[in-house]
Amino acid sequence: xxxxxxxxxxxxxxxxxxxxxxxxxxxxxxxxxxxxxxxxxxxxxxxxxxxxxxxxxxxxxxxxxxxxxxxxxxxxxxxxxxxxxxxxxxxxxxxxxxxxxxxxxxxxxxxxxxxxxxxxxxxxxxxxxxxxxxxxxxxxxxxxxxxxxxxxxxxxxxxxxxxxxxxxxxxxxxxxxxxxxxxxxxxxxxxxxxxxxxxxxxxxxxxxxxxxxxxxxxxxxxxxxxxxxxxxxxxxxxxxxxxxxxxxxxxxxxxxxxxxxxxxxxxxxxxxxxxxxxxxxxxxxxxxxxxxxxxxxxxxxxxxxxxxxxxxxxxxxxxxxxxxxxxxxxxx
Numbered sequence: 210x211x212x213x214x215x216x217x218x219x220x221x222x223x224x225x226x227x228x229x230x231x232x233x234x235x236x237x238x239x240x241x242x243x244x245x246x247x248x249x250x251x252x253x254x255x256x257x258x259x260x261x262x263x264x265x266x267x268x269x270x271x272x273x274x275x276x277x278x279x280x281x282x283x284x285x286x287x288x289x290x291x292x293x294x295x296x297x298x299x300x301x302x303x304x305x306x307x308x309x310x311x312x313x314x315x316x317x318x319x320x321x322x323x324x325x326x327x328x329x330x331x332x333x334x335x336x337x338x339x340x341x342x343x344x345x346x347x348x349x350x351x352x353x354x355x356x357x358x359x360x361x362x363x364x365x366x367x368x369x370x371x372x373x374x375x376x377x378x379x380x381x382x383x384x385x386x387x388x389x390x391x392x393x394x395x396x397x398x399x400x401x402x403x404x405x406x407x408x409x410x411x412x413x414x415x416x417x418x419x420x421x422x423x424x425x426x427x428x429x430x431x432x433x434x435x436x437x438x439x440x441x442x443x444x445x446x447x448x449x450x451x452x453x454x455x456x457x458x459x460x461x462x463x464x465x466x467x468x469x470x471x472x473x474x475x476x477x478x479x480x481x482x483x484x485x486x487x488x489x490x491x492x493x494x495x496x497x498x499x500x501x502x503x504x505x506x507x508x509x510x511x512x513x514x515x516x517x518x519x520x521x522x523x524x525x526x527x528x529x530x531x532x533x534x535x536x537x538x539x540x541x
Contacts, residue, residue: 244336247275247293254278254287258526259300260474261514265307268516269326270526271299277312278531279326284516284524287531292328295320301344301393303353311369313342313355321369332369344393346401354417356390356403364417380409380422389430394475396436402458404431404444412458425452425461435475435482443498445472445484453498466492467503478517485512485525 258272268280270287275297277290297315304310304325312320312329317340319333342357355363355372362375377386388405395401403411403420408427411420425431431446440457449468452461466472470490476483482501484492489506506512514526525532 244294244331244334245296247277247290247296249289249291253289255530257513257528258530259298259513260302260312261516261524261526262302262304262310263516264304264310264325266519267307267325268518268524269302269304269310270514270516270531271302271312271314272513272526272530273298275299275314277302277326277329280524283518283520283522290326290329293320294329294331295334298341300342301355303345303347305347305350305353309347309350309368311345311347311353311355313345313357315339315341317342317357317361319345319355319363319369319372333363333372343389343391344403346393346395348395348399348401348416352416354393354401354413356393358389360386360388360390362390362403362417362420375417375420377411377420380407381424391430392433394434394436396440396442396457397438400436400457402434402436402442404434404446406430408452410434410442410444410458423454423458423461425454427452427461427463432471432473433475433484435477437477437482437497439497441497443475443482443484445475445486447471449486449490451484451492451501464498464501466501468492470505473512474514476515476517476523478521481521483515483517483523485515487511491523491525 253276256273256276258270261270270278275293278287280287299312299314302312308325310322317335320329321332322329340358342355345355347353353365360377363372379386390403392404401413408425410423413420429447431444434444442454445451449466451464451466454461470486470488472486482494489509491504492501494501511528516524
């Protein structure tokens, strides 16, 4: 495993899992770790924040040690959530509406909130097997999907009260389904896509119950993706790799990013796409992802998540925690 891949794994909080292609089955832990609640600390905003989402007008970011940060003023100020019951790395967060949301992470943990992220409860955890979840997406308050290590797929039809595993068929040319599923994103028609290793993108038309594979022609890992109107899909990952499909994933073309910095997160809003990555990389597109302009932050922060404000500005999160937010457009 090269040093760049190790760095990206750390940014996604999965280094401790020994992530690699063809990895052995998950190791069963002989002694159950103590499940401690996340500590409320003054420096919570400096923890690695690995994912973000909107809960109505609120911005919610999650990350290392069960940290959940909330902002009600478009990212100008944040505060830590009141009660998070597990001190585990949280890798993804999704909200069905302004109050009901879910976060997933290490130990296969699923946390749920009914008050916009202020307090959380445990819906699922398996501390005996360190098989983390890397992404979660809810279509509505009842139907959700979570994915993770070695083709782990879980679905719920009751708001997370129960989670059922889905067994994937092996991809073409493989004897077993053991890809690491790293991100989830959905299109306007309710189809959901999972980015994975070996240049694979998985698609489900039935809210996670069954999946098909698409090959992009790339050999590395895709860490993020986004769906745009008209059947356009974008996926990004290692060493600045960015691929685009204009036909719902049947055919793919590589987009030149002029960068070797790995892409970790994407967001889209009203025709604009923003992708962020390691080394302070920010990519922007206004033509449906056909081309991108590139900028690099002077601090070269390892960017891990991006969310749009209601005014169209971008909020950036990093391995170093919260980043400064530009003043609202038009202010002096």
